[in-house]
Amino acid sequence: MKLSTYNFLTSMAIKGVKVGFPLKLTINKKEVVESEFNPTFVERMLPKLDWSAVYGAAQVAELTDDIPAVQPENIGENELLMQKLHHLLFEIDVLEGQLECPETGRVFPITDGIPNMLLNEDEV
Amino acid sequence: METPYTDHLSLEDFEHVYEPAEDSFLLLDALEKDLEYLDQLQPRLCVELGSGSGVIITALAKKLAGFSLCLATDINPKACNATRRTATRNGARLDSIRCSLADALRSQSVDVLLFNPPYVVTSDAELQTQQFDTHSESSTDRNLVFSWAGGQDGRRVTDILLKQLDDILSPRGVLYLLLLRENKPEEIIQYLEGLKFRAVKFMERRIPGEHLYILKVTRSSASS
Numbered sequence: 001m002k003l004s005t006y007n008f009l010t011s012m013a014i015k016g017v018k019v020g021f022p023l024k025l026t027i028n029k030k031e032v033v034e035s036e037f038n039p040t041f042v043e044r045m046l047p048k049l050d051w052s053a054v055y056g057a058a059q060v061a062e063l064t065d066d067i068p069a070v071q072p073e074n075i076g077e078n079e080l081l082m083q084k085l086h087h088l089l090f091e092i093d094v095l096e097g098q099l100e101c102p103e104t105g106r107v108f109p110i111t112d113g114i115p116n117m118l119l120n121e122d123e124v
Numbered sequence: 125m126e127t128p129y130t131d132h133l134s135l136e137d138f139e140h141v142y143e144p145a146e147d148s149f150l151l152l153d154a155l156e157k158d159l160e161y162l163d164q165l166q167p168r169l170c171v172e173l174g175s176g177s178g179v180i181i182t183a184l185a186k187k188l189a190g191f192s193l194c195l196a197t198d199i200n201p202k203a204c205n206a207t208r209r210t211a212t213r214n215g216a217r218l219d220s221i222r223c224s225l226a227d228a229l230r231s232q233s234v235d236v237l238l239f240n241p242p243y244v245v246t247s248d249a250e251l252q253t254q255q256f257d258t259h260s261e262s263s264t265d266r267n268l269v270f271s272w273a274g275g276q277d278g279r280r281v282t283d284i285l286l287k288q289l290d291d292i293l294s295p296r297g298v299l300y301l302l303l304l305r306e307n308k309p310e311e312i313i314q315y316l317e318g319l320k321f322r323a324v325k326f327m328e329r330r331i332p333g334e335h336l337y338i339l340k341v342t343r344s345s346a347s348s
């Protein structure tokens with residue numbers, strides 16, 4: 001699971017959960033998958049992303065030196081930051097770990113790179 | 125658009141995961157036919173629901189490489205795994221998520237949604253006795269039933285998706301939905317119009333025993 005994907009995941013489908021975002025991320029095993037840097041794509045993706053979850057992911061991935069807590073203005077002009085965002089969002093693949101619902105504490109395991117977000121019938 | 129390699133998948137995989145067939149290829153052909161539209165749309169998030177072997181989302185991910193984030197969901201863990209392997213085999217970048225439909229995704233985030241649903245008309249009673257085993261990590265043979273058995277009118281799962289569509293699609297989002305004539309596409313088009321969507325039969329194909337359609341669905345408010 002890439003950290004860009006993490007930014008789109010919610011536990012809102014659980015009965016009674018209001019927002020379910022951002023999920024609490026734990027990384028036990030990750031790998032870096034190199035991919036071509038496309039600044040235009042990173043910039044276009046940003047409005048769809050929640051910066052607090054981007055920063056949260058950076059904290060867990062121990063890349064906070066690279067990513068500021070608050071989204072800077074004119075971020076597209078900062079090539080270095082765009083490169084670091086590309087690395088954080090598209091190159092780090094979480095292989096083992098877990099996601100936790102911020103409201104109920106329900107844990108969703110990540111195994112072999114695949115988060116298991118499937119709920120039981122009595123949870124929805 | 126190239127048809128992805130599937131030689132990494134074995135007969136054993138296809139005991140648990142739907143094997144690409146005419147319906148899968150029609151959905152691929154529809155995307156190919158609409159590439160110009162997709163280029164203009166500049167989708168940032170593309171999602172396939174019930175990705176099975178993963179050939180469709182892998183083909184799209186390759187085509188949109190570097191311009192779009194592609195995700196695949198499936199309730200069947202073996203399908204999630206097969207999709208991930210198909211992406212790797214073909215050098216495509218995408219993530220596999222185990223969940224029901226788009227349940228785990230943030231509201232109105234999906235720009236391109238693909239769905240080849242379980243569309244075969246079966247009795248609801250038959251389907252209900254076949255509860256998908258969500259507790260087990262290993263899928264069983266009977267779980268493959270969920271890749272094709274559609275209940276009454278073959279619409280049990282499709283109808284659930286249509287009810288959630290407004291919550292899934294982004295303001296400019298588009299859905300490509302595979303249907304069978306027996307699923308009553310006209311009825312679905314009317315239903316979607318009532319929900320302020322515009323739905324058209326984008327492609328159709330007759331194969332022995334089946335008349336397949338691809339429905340293209342956009343919000344009526346979105347500019348074409």
